[in-house]
Structures are given as structure tokens and as C-alpha cells.
Amino acid sequence: MGGTTDLAELTGAELADALAAGETTSVEATRACLDRIEALDGTLGSFLHVDAEGALAAAAEADERRSAASPASPLDGVPVAVKDLLCTVGQPTTAGSRILEGWVPPYDATVVTRLRRAGLPILGKTNLDEFAMGSSTEHSAYGPTRNPWDTERTPGGSGGGSAAAVAARLAPLAIGTDTGGSIRQPGALTGTVGVKPTYGGVSRYGIVAMASSLDQAGPVTRTVLDAALLHEVIGGHDPLDSTSIDAPVPPVVEAARRGDVAGLRIGVVKELGGEGFQSGVQARFEESVQLLTEAGATVVEVSCPSFAHALAAYYLVMPSEVSSNLARFDAMRYGLRVFPEGVDDPSAEQVMAATRDAGFGDEVKRRIILGTYALSSGYYDAYYGSAQKVRALVARDFGRAFEQADVLVSPTAPTTAFRMGEKLDDPLAMYLQDVATIPANLAGVPGLSLPAGLAEDGLPVGVQFLAPLQADDRLYNAAAALERLLLEKWGGPLLAPSATEEVSA
């Protein structure tokens, strides 16, 4: 199967070039991805639903446009995987939850509309922690996703499905969502690139909401350029999302092609590193900073003292919004409906309760309960109110830091990929996975995770770049520079071992 496997190994930009040059077709490339999904995903569990028919039909249309020399976009015909949190006409959208099992939305998320319009065949829907709540993809109601680097380990979460699919070359591109790190942390743990754009930079319309003021969709890819190309497709103002920014997408592709850090001020965030961070993670991070310095960047240390409270504030704001956003799953209009046992003629209220009891997993219930409590009369000021104040302080710290530095850097996650089940019974340990990614969500600023090499355990490490609001292009510029320096150093990309052999072994 050499020929088709090779196509799956191409990055998005490489495949787009091959399609433009007429060296291959979208149907062939899409089939290569589908073959690889067929061969490997039984083990990885990165997809919840594969739409071979739909993807191949879209690929055939892309090929027609390519042969007529009128591609719909630079990525026309490049297949993409979509996190199963985005509504897709014709494919189920479950959010990884039993409560939405089998639900097929009557409408497309704006991001999906834009993917379709740009001609990207949608391979299927990727696995996630239920309603995107988790950092390991073990909280999916449909079973966990495994890390292609070591199938005994998690790929991170919540977007473990998209990250694993891209790391394992089941798809060149994928869409993730990031509420507290759900794109970036899986990126770090699987050796992929993950970007959380500026809040409001990508429409949330049609994305099953977890925490409205924090959720943001973004690209999951293997290279910085691919992320920029995908960002350009999905980004930009959407009148259907009132929180969408009415401004052009920052020049991310141009920045990704430039990759020049000469004279750039890079701020190392004192609070995001050191204690609590795995030594191999810290070592790769410091080497990255060293490489950037050698390439002409100026490195300064910045302090963001309120980040110490970011995790706590996050775990008040997020569950509060969760408790309200997830109220609609009540069995009245769509989704699961469970009748309480032993009750004749149950009331609507009893059916709601029985359905929510059966349809939500423990982590979701935990957050609904936390949020309901935090918003309760008499507690609101102490919890939700205080958390909003911390949020303002986090934004102020970012503002001050960006006076001293053009971009900030930190390790993306405190550890490399952890073993399946390791943190499942310890929610707080799980929550700490997002300690370095959460501040960006609280302040709305953009963040990017780039593979920075392997730690002492042979597993990938991510370095995180952070930029001011609407300066997403700075992420791509700095990350592209570091990516090039690392590739030169490594002599090529560090890819997850092709799991084919392991699976057959």
C-alpha cells in the first residue's frame, strides 16, 4: 500500500501543491487517509464517525475544480477531520456524550460551512472528552483515544481525537476546540501543532457550547504553515456569532512563511514553568528559547502574578457556564430520552432528571454541580464574581507582559503523555494539565503549541507561544522560526511511530 500511504504522509501544504501540480488527486489522497483510518483507527480510536462516502464525493468535486483550474481555495481537496463538537449536516454530532447519541444536526457549524466552501473533504468526526470536558479523551462516552506515540498513553484532551488522527497521519488537518487548552495540550502530548486563535477570531456558531466565554475553535496540524492555511479558511467575522470579531483574519499565512524572529522580544513567563513541570519538558523548552535567541530574538523574563489564581478562576467560570449551556439537554426536543424506572406516567420533570442522570458522565455532572453551586444566590459574588475579577487581573497581567515582549513563551503542558487511567480518579491532577494553557482562554489571547522535541521518556514536548489579542500572526511568525530551527537540528520532522507495525505485532 506504499503509494497511498505516502499521500497520507504529506502535510496539508505539500498535498495542496501536489494537487495544484496535478501530481495526484483529492480522491486518491482522501482514499489514502480513509485506508489508513481503516487500518489503524481500530487501535487508536480517534474517530467516532467516518464519512467515507461524503468525503470521497467532496474530493471528486474538488478534483473537478482543480482540473478546471478553478480551485475553491488553496486547500481545495485537502481532507480534514472535525472534532465531534461541531454540527455537521449528514453526520452525527455527539459531543462525545450518550445524551446526543445518534443526533444528526439540521445545520452546519460556520466552521464546517467554511471548510465545505473551501473544498476540504470532511473525513469524519473525531473523539473527545464528553462535551470537551477533560484532558485525556478518556471521558468520551464512546471509549478513549490512544496516543500514537504509545498506545498505553492518552493523547491529552479534550481534543485527543483530532490530535491523534493528525499525529498518526490519518488526516493532514483537523479542527479542534480549546476552552482551557483542549487544542494545545493534546498538541503537546502528540507532537502536533495546535492553535487557539484570539477569542472571537473563529465563529462559535454551531459548536456545541461548553463555556461560551472561553470556547474557541482552531487548527490541529503537523506544521505551522498548515495551521495558518487552515486558520485562514475557518477564521473571520460571522454575523451569526455576536462575539465574533468584525475584522479581517490577521495575516497568518504570510507570517508562517516569514518565520523571522530577528529583533523580536520574547517573554518567558516566570509563573508558567519550573516547579511542577517535568524535567524533560523544561529542558526542551529551555533549548527552544536558546535557539530563538541564537536566531536573533531578545529574551526577557516577565511576571504574571495573577496566573497563580487562573486555574481556580477557570474552575468557577467554566462550570458556571457549563451548568447553563448544558441545561438544554432535557429529552424534550432531541437526543436521548430515558423514562425513570418504576414510575407510571412520569412527569416531564422526572423524564428530564432520568435522562440527564443516564446521559451525562461523571465529569460532566461534576462540572454542572460545581457551576450550579457557584451561580447560586448568596454564593454568586464570592465565586463567579471573584472569578471574573481574577479574569480581569489575568488580562491586565497579559497587557503588562506584552508591553515588554512581542510574544510570550512557556511549556504547553507540565508533563508528557500520561498513562491511560493514571489521572482518571484524581480530577485535580487532571485539571493541572491545563495550568499553562488556561490563562490565554481567560484573557481571550491567542496561543499556539509547537512540538519542541522529545523528553527523557521519548515522548513529545510542546512549547507554547502566546500573543496579544488579534495578533495571531505573531504566533505563526515566531513558531515558524522555531520550527525551522528545530527541523534543521533534527534533520526532519519528529513523527509518531507509524503504528502499522505495532498494531500487527
Add this chain to the structure above:
Amino acid sequence: MTLTQPELVPFEQALTRYEPVMGLEVHVELNTATKMFCGCPTTFGGEPNTHVCPVCLGLPGSLPVVNGKAVESAIRIGLALNCEIAEWCRFARKNYFYPDMPKNFQTSQYDEPIAFDGWTEVEVDGETYRIEIERAHMEEDTGKSTHVGGATGRIHGAEHSLLDYNRAGIPLIEIVTKPIFVPGGKAPAVARAYVQQLRDLMLALDVSDVRMDQGSLRADVNLSLRPHGVTTLGTRSETKNVNSFRSVERAVRYEVSRHAGILDSGQRVVQETRHFHEDTGTTSPGREKSDAEDYRYFPEPDLAPVAPSREWVEELRATLPEPPAERRRRLQAEWGFSDLEMRDTVGAGALDLVASTIASGASPQAARKWWLSELARRANEQGVELSALAITPAQVARIQALVDEGKINDKLARQVFDGVLAGEGEPDEVVEKRGLAVVSDEGALSEAVDRAIAANPDVAEKIRGGKVQAAGALIGAVMKEMRGQADAGRVRELIVEKLS
């Protein structure tokens, strides 16, 4: 232990011991073309669940977008009620589970209303009462539940319920008064006058159809009693969805009687919502509602704050209609109505109807006469508001014109009203179809007069002797013979001619 239901205390008797304090919450459905947060049409009466989309059905992933026209209407309403307009305000989520709420939260405004601290003045029996407005805020309507089976049409005992989400997301403005302190005896009338005035104001602003029968204006009546001399407020009841002006008045009276009975018997008033029953004029308990009910309000994160510029607010202020009190004064002067006539016109909710009738050509006195006598009687018989009668001011004006032209008389006019109200067409068509035109055949009339004179020689003698006022008896006889289809004025002329 069950407490016995205390007896009602007659209203006037209750007032000897207690002072009623009212609060009125009025929901107005705006007449925007589309819903509050999506592009679905707001038209009333579509097939169930046809005016819906992912947003107003609250499907996963859907997001709201504020209807700018609704914000504009909210600001104009606020300005017309002399409110401050917020420079910056947000929507909030009011969280509670109910099947007719697609998201299980209502997008509303909580501590940051678009309009606040206003006032308006209403007139009752020639006295002016100032009503303080606490706030006017924007929110979305819920869907509509129909409970099938069971005796009461209510959720308890129903076999199943049907849900129609066409109404879900229709923009509403909720106008909330501060506590209203007026002399107890006036409370019912003041409440009614206030709601009527809001209705008139919404019409003048052209922001709502304000059809109480379709629920586009709904009043909730909060009422509590306190013993005379006490300055703290008593426990209130909240009577929901009182759907006519008359019902507003009746609900206040009933709740005063009910509260007084409870307090007289030494029991405590339960804070609860109650339902008003049009047929009996009574209320019955709905949900028990305590301050412990927790809606977990928080700012709606899916919507940007609303920040109307001061320039825009001033532009909107310039579009306001004349304030009701000033308008009433102006119209009274223009029409030459006495204070009593004006008060009756306003009290009957006929001000706009009379104004429109005059604008269609009728004299002020004629317009007032028809609406306040003939039509008020019919509205009362049907148990509906004057404005709900199936007749337009233009039709009333035309009927008066037919009288003025001598084509019909007042008595025939009543039959024309019957015909128009029965849907038989325009006044002229009714006159035609029913054959109501006054007989102008002088020969027939003259013969009838001759017969009447012959049949009443005593009366005829009196008239010959100069007692012209006695002609009434002869006129009556003629009219009877002509089955009312004669011009009484002409009959009188003929009688006097023949007997002089």
C-alpha cells in the same frame, strides 16, 4: 393540619382596615418582523412549530444575535415612560427548567435593564396619579404548552402536553412599576387606567399590536395589604396573565378581598403566583414562589453588551408621540368636551377610537355618543374591550354621516351597527341589504301622518292649540307605522304643517 380557607372580606370593608399596595408588571410583545435573537417571523397563528430555527429551538451550538429593531423599540418605550436609558447594559440568563423553554434558560435582562427610573401619570375620575416606573427590560418569550386531557387544561392531571415553539424568542419588553400607593378605593381603577394607558402608548409608538386577546400585552398584578399606619410592606401575591383591562380591575379587587380574609383570620399570606379566572373573577394558586427560588442569573456570555450611543437615543427621543396627559388636554380642548365627558371617554378606553372616528369626519359629540353608549353596551354584553368590537372608527363615522345625510335615523343606525358587527359589510351595504333607508316618499309619509292625526284627535287638537311639544305622540305613531324607516324631523314638519 389544614387551615380552613378564610372568607373573603368585601372590598370596601377591607379598605377600612388595610391599605393595598400594588406593583404591576406588564409584558408587551413587540411587533418587530423577526424574533429577538434570530430571523424567524413573529407572525401570530402559524401552524405549530413552523416559525422556528436552530436558534429559537435552542439546538446545540446555536447562538443568539440581538434584533436591533427590538432594542430601538425598547429605548423608545423607555423614553416615553420618562426613563433613563442605560449607556451600557447586558443580557442575562435566567436559569430554570421548563419544557416550553428550549434552552432551559430565558435570555433576559437582570440588574442592567435598558431603561430604568421613569414615571407616567394616569387619570382616574379627574384625579392624576403618578406611577413610578422601576425598569423596562428586554427579554424573549417562551414557547407555548397545551395540556391535553385532565379537567383543568393545566399541567396537573394532563395526559400529555403539546409544545409549540413559534412564540419562543418573540421579543418582549417587561415594564415594572415601583410599589404603587394610591387611596385604596382607587387602586383597581388606577391599575386598569395604567394598563390602558400603556396600551395606548404602545399603539402611539407603533411598537406592538397590544392585542390582549392574543397575549401581546399581558399584565401581572402584584398585590399586598398592610394595616393602616404600618410602613413596611406585606407579603404579596402575583396574579399572572390578567388578559383584559376589566380583569386587571377585578383581579385587584378580588385579591384585596382575599388577602383581607387571610389577615383577618390571623393567617399568613403565602407568597405565590396565582391564576386569574375570567369567568368567576377569582384567582387560584399557581406555583408557590418564594425568594428562595434561585434563577442563577449571570451575564449572557453569547451576546455583546448593548451600548446605545447618546446621539441615537436623542434621535429616538425625537420620534416620540405626544405624552398621553398632554394629548388628553389638547384633545379635550379641541373637541370641546366637558371634564365629565372627557373622563368617561378615557375611562371607557375610547379615547383613540373617538379620535379616529372624528378624524374620519364625525363630530366629536356624535363620535363620543356612539362609542360610549351604543357600542359600549354591546362590548359589555360580549365581555370584550371596545377596541375588540368588529367595527372600525371609519365605519362609525360613516354611519353618523348617513344619519346626517338623512338617509337613516338614530334608530335605524342601531340596526346598521348590528349589521356591521355581524359582518354583513360596510354601513352602506348593510343599509342596502337590510332595506333600512328612510322612506322619503312624501306621499306615503303624508298619508301616514293623516292617519295618525285622524286616529288621535285629542292630540291633534292640542297641537292646533299651540302645544307643539305634543307632536311627539303623533311622531311615534307615524314611526311605528313606517316601521322606523322615516325621518323623524320630516314627520314633525309635516304634522306641524298640517295642523297649523
